[in-house]
Each structure stands twice: as C-alpha cells, then as structure tokens.
Amino acid sequence: MNGNSVGIVKPQDFTFGITEDDLLPLDCGKKLGPVNIRFETYGELNAERSNAILILHALSGDAHVAGYHSEDDGKAGWWDDMVGPGKPFDTLKYFVVCSNVIGGCSGSTGPSSINPATGQRYSLSFPVITIGDMVRAQHRLMKHLGIERWLSLAGGSMGGMQALQWAVDYPEAVGSVMAIATTARISPQGIAFDWVGREAIKNDPAWDGGNYRDAIPEKGLSTARMLAHITYLSDESMLNKFGRKLQSSDHYSYDFDYDFSVESYLQYQGRRFVERFDANSYLYITRAIDYFDLSDRGNGDLAAAFRNVSCPFLVVSFTSDWLFPPYQSQQLVEALAENHVKVSSCVIESSYGHDAFLLEYATLGKMVADFAVNVYKKVTHG
Amino acid sequence: MNGNSVGIVKPQDFTFGITEDDLLPLDCGKKLGPVNIRFETYGELNAERSNAILILHALSGDAHVAGYHSEDDGKAGWWDDMVGPGKPFDTLKYFVVCSNVIGGCSGSTGPSSINPATGQRYSLSFPVITIGDMVRAQHRLMKHLGIERWLSLAGGSMGGMQALQWAVDYPEAVGSVMAIATTARISPQGIAFDWVGREAIKNDPAWDGGNYRDAIPEKGLSTARMLAHITYLSDESMLNKFGRKLQSSDHYSYDFDYDFSVESYLQYQGRRFVERFDANSYLYITRAIDYFDLSDRGNGDLAAAFRNVSCPFLVVSFTSDWLFPPYQSQQLVEALAENHVKVSSCVIESSYGHDAFLLEYATLGKMVADFAVNVYKKVTHG
Structure with missing residues (x-):
C-alpha cells in the first residue's frame, strides 16, 4: 500500500425498485427491480455538496476504483494511480464515487443475480440493458447520496459512453464531463x-x-477475452x-500448444478473466456497448444529441487506439463545438492502444487534474 | 462465363514420395509421403519453357485460380480477374500454374488425407508443416512439369510468403517475384x-x-473464420x-441474435466457410503462417536472408491493410535494396484492407501486367 493511497475502502450497497412504483424503467420497455447498486466512495462530500465526481468504469471494471479491501489485499483498485490524496482525482478535495454498472457481475444487479420472483438466477431472462439504463440506475444512486449535481463525470471506454449519456439525459445534473478513449458510437468493426x-x-x-x-463456460469466455484483449x-x-x-x-515445438510469448500471455489473460467475470454479464455489457449510439437520439445527427448540453468537456484520445480511434473523439469534439460547448481536447501520443487510458497516467493525470481544478474553481469561487 | 475466361479447366494431380528415398523432408525433421499435389494450369508452356508463372494462394485459397470446372459451374476461380487471355497474367503469353498447398484441404495432401500406413485420416498425426515445406513440395511439381526456372512467382498474403521463400530457397529457379500484401514475418498481433x-x-x-x-467442429471453425474475416x-x-x-x-431486438448487418454478414461468411474448409487444415496453415520468419535464416536479419537473391521484385501493399501493413512491405523493400536487388514497389491507396489484393484489380492488374511483360521481354529478347 503506497503512501498516497485512499487506504482501506468498504464497498457499499444501495437497493431500490423494491415496490412496483419504484422499478427502474428500461430502454427495452421492461421494468427492473429490485436493483442493487454496488458502489464505493473516496474523500468527503463537502457541505455545499458541490465536490462530487462520478467515475464510470469500462466493460470489465467494477466499483473498486482505488485503494484496498483489506490490510492484506495485494491489488489496488483499477484506477488507483488516478484516485487518492494528491492524485489527479484528489480525494483531499473531491468526493469520488464509482458504482458497478447494472448488468455487471461485481455487486450490482445483473444476469447472475437471483430473480426474487423465481428464486433462480435471471440468466438470459435478465432484460437486455443499455448504456442509458446504466445511467438511469446511477441517477437513482445520485439522489440517494443527496447529490443534485456532479462536479464532473469521468470515464474511459464504456465509462466515457456513460459520461456522454449522462450529459445528454441529465444535463442539469452534470457540471462537466471527462470523456476518455471513448466514442459516441462504436464502429461496425467493434x-x-x-x-x-x-x-x-x-x-x-x-x-x-x-x-x-x-460448470461455467470458461473456454468460451476465455476466448472472448483473448480476442478483446x-x-x-x-x-x-x-x-x-x-x-x-x-x-x-529457441525453436518451434511443431505442435499446437503455445510457442510464442504472445500466445501464452493471451492464455493467461483468458484464464484470469474467467476467475472474476460472469459469461452472461459479458454478453449483456458488450451488447450495451454495441447498441450505444448517441446520434440515434434527436434526428439522427450527433450535434443534435448535444443540443441541451452546455457544461465544459474534456475529450482525450490516444494515437494508437484503434478500437476507439482518435477520429471518433474528433467527431465528438466537432458535435460539441457545434453546440458552442467549451471543449478541451487532446490526442495523446501513445503506443499502448486502447489500454492507454489505464496506463498513460503521467500525461492523462495532469490533464484530468487541471480540468478538475478549473471546474472546481468555478463552482467554489464563480 | 465471360468472353476472356480461360474456360473450363481440369484439376490435375501429381503424386510423389511413394518410395522411401523420394519422401519429402520437412522442417520439423520428419518426412512425408506419399504426397499429392493438386494443381491447375492455364495457357501453354512455350518451347523454351521460359514463360511459366507460378501463382501461390493464400490461407483459404486453392489451385483453382481461374476459369470454371464445368459448363454449369457458377463460380470462377479465386483470381479470375487476373488470369486469362488478355488479363494481367495473360494466358495467351504465359503458362500459369497454381497448386494447392500441402497441409491444405483442396486436393493436396493434408491432415484430412488418408495416411496409407494406417488406412485412417492423418488428423493431428499429420506433421506440422511450414511455408518452406509447402515450397519444397512445389519444387517437386516444377521438376515434374519440366520447368527449370519460373518466369515469375506471384502471390498475395500467404501466397506472397511462399514467393519470398522460393526466392530464398531456390534462387536459381526464380526469374522474378511479385510479393503482394505480404510480409517476411507476421506481427505478434497476427x-x-x-x-x-x-x-x-x-x-x-x-x-x-x-x-x-x-460431426465437424463447425461452430469453432465458423468463429475462427469470422474473426479472421x-x-x-x-x-x-x-x-x-x-x-x-x-x-x-429499424429497432433493436433486445436479445442476442444478430441485429446489425455486419453481424449477419459475419455469420453468413462463417457458415459458408465451414462448407468448404477443413478445421484441421485451418490449424496447420495458420501455424505455418505464424512460424514463417525469413529473418530466422542466416544471422537473423532480413537483409541477410536475401543475400543470394538477385532477380527483380515487385512489392505491393495497400494503405488500409492492417494485417500485413505497408510498413512490413517497406521493410522487405529495404532488405532487398541492401542486396542491390531491383525492386519496383508501390503502396496502393485502398480502403479494402487486406482483401484489397483480391479486389483492386484495376490498379494491381496494371502493375502485374507491366512487371510480367518486362521480365518476359528480358527472357525472350535479352
């Protein structure tokens, strides 16, 4: 545990949708409840409730963004370099929240949850959810936490999709957006x-x-993960x-086991993933990513989707990211600019591909810190 | 059947390695025999035997490069736009040969062939073969056809790998090389x-x-094909x-069947592939592609691999090909240039990706035709 860690954090749960009139309406037309949201918080909410930042996680992420779950926990949260005292998301200044998405498998209600109506797992009877549904559930969490407006929303990859969706669906509740290595719609290649x-x-x-x-479908899930990796x-x-x-x-085996380092690396990644992720959640969350298309709203063009958006944006992409390529961030920047939204944007030179948003802390961290400080200044002194 | 088709062609077979001293030695150390080579020829070998061009096919290709197998055959060979009377590989001028690779499943000996020693299919007892082994088998075919030296060798993708291997292993038998959308070694991503x-x-x-x-592994093979596609x-x-x-x-299904056109297209491609390709051959041929590394020869550098090569080269790549990207063709060009080999090279502007070598006939055809004419001129008048 390093010196500027948030230390030991305790996951929390918020359950809603227990009564018929409190169910979560979904884009597919169905309603879901009860819904549990697993979340973690770091830092303190100030008296004005103006310093809350919501971090949104990517496909295989979870609510545990920083710190440790116990004294002997060897693995810090997935964005630990970004969240903590004195770090870009400075927990001495901000109240940072991160929640597991619905449809997921790390504490929030998803296909592996028990359907109270049957006493069995939902499995495929779980409704197909969208990024919009994830955000609608997070909005309930916001109310529960007594927050009226986020100072900022930040996320990479699918996390960025959620941040964009928040800005479009709840413009009054969003103080600013940091959309990192993301897109308003994934390409047909994705x-x-x-x-x-x-x-x-x-x-x-x-x-x-x-x-x-x-018996879980570990071979199938492992193959899916290797491909995605x-x-x-x-x-x-x-x-x-x-x-x-x-x-x-130093020579080929002339068989079909792994020979190349890259092959054994992928096998290892696939095996590890199977230990922590649910196969059905993988289906649901990738489907949500594919369905996400902000430009479906309004009259089909992206600029129209942002017509009610006015908060400042930070849009960051990475040169070698070919899954959410910089040109898609550029489209986002142009659509925002058409709405006279204040956008800071940067394409960071990196060889790390899409994973750069989890690796390029030095450059990304500075941008995030500066952007957060600026929006915070406006709230506290403006 | 269009006017300038080669018309009806009859696949031919050449079998060797029937006796112990005629077996095909393989890079893995084993020997293979009997070996059948399925091949087709188009045009006529001239009296000087100086107009023969060998076309090498890619992963899922076969010996049937042009024309039709019967009057009611609705599907022409895989490079029919390139091979025929008046076409870039002009069969009025050249004697064009194409053979199915060993390890394949379209007539040449491969894992789905019967092992005469057991009376059963080889399956995984078939030895793991390399691009070098494929070429060694083709060299036997060349001798069988009474050809001492190819006017040219031409291939795209894995076909290009074979052409490069020919130039390195049998420099005396290679008059020129057309290496298209290929590489001297595939990247770790591939x-x-x-x-x-x-x-x-x-x-x-x-x-x-x-x-x-x-019961063939159609789901697995289909998935592999969709990914490769x-x-x-x-x-x-x-x-x-x-x-x-x-x-x-016009709306999402909210289930896990295909919604997007790209999804149903891939499913279709996967299903079609399963009808014509053997799953074990897919293992063997992709392994051969991965093992291929010309720079492993000599002292590990690519220029050294070409030290005995002096015939002219045409090296063509395509801007949007990210599987065999232009920078890899450029490395090839530089390694050849270090050996003072005469290289014509071109990066063709195309949006079609790796498949461009099967689609960009207009541009590619002109280059191929000009290159072939030039090397033919040298042979006939030089």
Whole structure:
C-alpha cells in the first residue's frame, strides 16, 4: 500500500425498485427491480455538496476504483494511480464515487443475480440493458447520496459512453464531463469483434443457453477475452512487448500448444478473466456497448444529441487506439463545438492502444487534474 | 462465363514420395509421403519453357485460380480477374500454374488425407508443416512439369510468403517475384489473432482432439473464420459497407441474435466457410503462417536472408491493410535494396484492407501486367 493511497475502502450497497412504483424503467420497455447498486466512495462530500465526481468504469471494471479491501489485499483498485490524496482525482478535495454498472457481475444487479420472483438466477431472462439504463440506475444512486449535481463525470471506454449519456439525459445534473478513449458510437468493426466474442461464449456447451451453474463456460469466455484483449493493445505495443519471442525455447515445438510469448500471455489473460467475470454479464455489457449510439437520439445527427448540453468537456484520445480511434473523439469534439460547448481536447501520443487510458497516467493525470481544478474553481469561487 | 475466361479447366494431380528415398523432408525433421499435389494450369508452356508463372494462394485459397470446372459451374476461380487471355497474367503469353498447398484441404495432401500406413485420416498425426515445406513440395511439381526456372512467382498474403521463400530457397529457379500484401514475418498481433482462432476450433467439442469424422467442429471453425474475416477488412471498408445498419428492422431486438448487418454478414461468411474448409487444415496453415520468419535464416536479419537473391521484385501493399501493413512491405523493400536487388514497389491507396489484393484489380492488374511483360521481354529478347 503506497503512501498516497485512499487506504482501506468498504464497498457499499444501495437497493431500490423494491415496490412496483419504484422499478427502474428500461430502454427495452421492461421494468427492473429490485436493483442493487454496488458502489464505493473516496474523500468527503463537502457541505455545499458541490465536490462530487462520478467515475464510470469500462466493460470489465467494477466499483473498486482505488485503494484496498483489506490490510492484506495485494491489488489496488483499477484506477488507483488516478484516485487518492494528491492524485489527479484528489480525494483531499473531491468526493469520488464509482458504482458497478447494472448488468455487471461485481455487486450490482445483473444476469447472475437471483430473480426474487423465481428464486433462480435471471440468466438470459435478465432484460437486455443499455448504456442509458446504466445511467438511469446511477441517477437513482445520485439522489440517494443527496447529490443534485456532479462536479464532473469521468470515464474511459464504456465509462466515457456513460459520461456522454449522462450529459445528454441529465444535463442539469452534470457540471462537466471527462470523456476518455471513448466514442459516441462504436464502429461496425467493434460490433463485429463483440459479436465473435459472444459467439465464442454461446458456442461453449457449458454455457447451456445461459443456464450454466457450477460448470461455467470458461473456454468460451476465455476466448472472448483473448480476442478483446488484442483489440485493447496495438500492433506497436505488441511488437515492443512480445515481438516474435518464443515462450520457453529457441525453436518451434511443431505442435499446437503455445510457442510464442504472445500466445501464452493471451492464455493467461483468458484464464484470469474467467476467475472474476460472469459469461452472461459479458454478453449483456458488450451488447450495451454495441447498441450505444448517441446520434440515434434527436434526428439522427450527433450535434443534435448535444443540443441541451452546455457544461465544459474534456475529450482525450490516444494515437494508437484503434478500437476507439482518435477520429471518433474528433467527431465528438466537432458535435460539441457545434453546440458552442467549451471543449478541451487532446490526442495523446501513445503506443499502448486502447489500454492507454489505464496506463498513460503521467500525461492523462495532469490533464484530468487541471480540468478538475478549473471546474472546481468555478463552482467554489464563480 | 465471360468472353476472356480461360474456360473450363481440369484439376490435375501429381503424386510423389511413394518410395522411401523420394519422401519429402520437412522442417520439423520428419518426412512425408506419399504426397499429392493438386494443381491447375492455364495457357501453354512455350518451347523454351521460359514463360511459366507460378501463382501461390493464400490461407483459404486453392489451385483453382481461374476459369470454371464445368459448363454449369457458377463460380470462377479465386483470381479470375487476373488470369486469362488478355488479363494481367495473360494466358495467351504465359503458362500459369497454381497448386494447392500441402497441409491444405483442396486436393493436396493434408491432415484430412488418408495416411496409407494406417488406412485412417492423418488428423493431428499429420506433421506440422511450414511455408518452406509447402515450397519444397512445389519444387517437386516444377521438376515434374519440366520447368527449370519460373518466369515469375506471384502471390498475395500467404501466397506472397511462399514467393519470398522460393526466392530464398531456390534462387536459381526464380526469374522474378511479385510479393503482394505480404510480409517476411507476421506481427505478434497476427499471431495473436491466429491463436484465438485456433483456440475457438480446439474448444469445440466436435473437434474431438482433431479426430472428428462426421460431426465437424463447425461452430469453432465458423468463429475462427469470422474473426479472421474482420482482419481482412478495414475500419473504413466496414463503415462504408455496413455502418451501423440493422439487418431486418429499424429497432433493436433486445436479445442476442444478430441485429446489425455486419453481424449477419459475419455469420453468413462463417457458415459458408465451414462448407468448404477443413478445421484441421485451418490449424496447420495458420501455424505455418505464424512460424514463417525469413529473418530466422542466416544471422537473423532480413537483409541477410536475401543475400543470394538477385532477380527483380515487385512489392505491393495497400494503405488500409492492417494485417500485413505497408510498413512490413517497406521493410522487405529495404532488405532487398541492401542486396542491390531491383525492386519496383508501390503502396496502393485502398480502403479494402487486406482483401484489397483480391479486389483492386484495376490498379494491381496494371502493375502485374507491366512487371510480367518486362521480365518476359528480358527472357525472350535479352
């Protein structure tokens, strides 16, 4: 545990939608309840309730953004370098909140949750949710926390999608947005990769139409993860990290086990993922990502989607990110500019691909810190 | 059948390695025999035997490069726009040969062939073969055809790898090389995609350790093909072709069947592939592609690999090809130039990704035709 860690944090739960009139309406037309939201908070909410920042996580993330869950917890939260005392999301200054998305498998209600109506897991009877639904659930959490307006919303990848959706759906509740390595709509190439990943899961006999219990579809989920993992890296970062290095000898095995370091690395990533992630949640969350298209709102163009948005934006992309490429961030910047929104934007030079938003702390951290300080100044002194 | 088709062609077979002293030595140390080579020829070998061009096919290609197999055959060979009377590979001038690679499943000996020693299919007892092995088998075919030296060798993708390998292994037999959308070694990103594709096949219970008979691992093979297919296209071509169009309605289904046109397109491609390609061959051929590294020869650098090469080269790549990107062709050009090899090279502006070598006939055809005419002139009048 390093000196400027937030230390030990305790996950919290907020449950709503227990009564019929409190259910969460979903984009698919169904209603969901009860809904549990697993969340964590760091720092203190000030008396004016003006210093709250909501961090939104990506596909495989969770509410545990920083710190540790126990004294002997060896692994810090997924954005620990960004959140803590004196860090870009400075917990001495801000009240930082992060919640697990609905549809997920890290505490919030999702397909692996028990449906109280049947006493069984939802599995595929869980409704297909959208980014809009995730945000609608987070809005309930905001009210529960007594917050009327976020100082800022920040997220990378799918987290950025949620931040954009917040700005469009609840403009009055959003003080500013930091949209990092994200897009207003994923490309058909991204949809295609997600489709193949879901096919790998659905083709695993252990998936059993989504009804697996003890034997989980680990081969299918591992394959999906390995595929996705390639899209998070870049040609250049893979050349730098692996090249054509062999794993354990100086000659080919002439069989079909792994020979190359990159092959054994992927296998390891796939295996690890299976230990912590639910296969059905993988289906639901990737579907939500594919469905996300802000320009579907209004009359189909992106600028129209932001017509009620006026808060300042920070839009950051990374040169080697080919999953959420810089040109998509540029489209976002242009759509915001058409609405006279104040946008700071930057394309950070990085070889790390999409994963750069989890790795380029030095550059990204400075941008985030400056942006947060500026919006905070306006709230406190403006 | 169009007017300048080569017309009806008859596949031919050449079998060697029937006796112990005629077996094909392989890079893995084993020997293979008997070996059948399925091939087709177009045009006539001239009296000087100086007009023969060998075309090498890519991963899923075969010997049927042009023309039709019968009067009611609705589908021409895979490079029919390039090979025929008056076409870039002009069959009025050249004797064009194409053979199915060993390890394949379209007539040449591969894992789905019967091992005469057991009376059973080889399956995974088939030795792991390399690009060098494929070329060594083609060299036997050349001798069988009474050809001492090819006027030219031409291939795209894995076909280009074979052409490069020919130039290095049999410099005396190679008059010129056309290396299209190819590389001297595939990147770790490419190795990674191949690994995931093979995992999808191996994870299919129908694969049965490679011993499938009637029930083939169609789900695994289809998944592998869908994944590979994405890498043959480009972000731009997918945006142009599919965008975010839905397949059959104007709203999301909110289930996990296909919604997007790109999803149903991939499913279709996967299903079609399963009808014509063997799953074990897919393992063997992708492994050969991953193992291919010309720079492993000599002292590990690419220029050294070409030290005995002196014939002219045409090296063509395509701007949007991210599987065999232009920078890899450039490395090839530089390594050849270091050996004072005469190289014509071009990066063709195209949005079609790796598949451009099968689609950009107008530009590519002109280059190929000019290059072939020039090398032919030297042979006939020089």
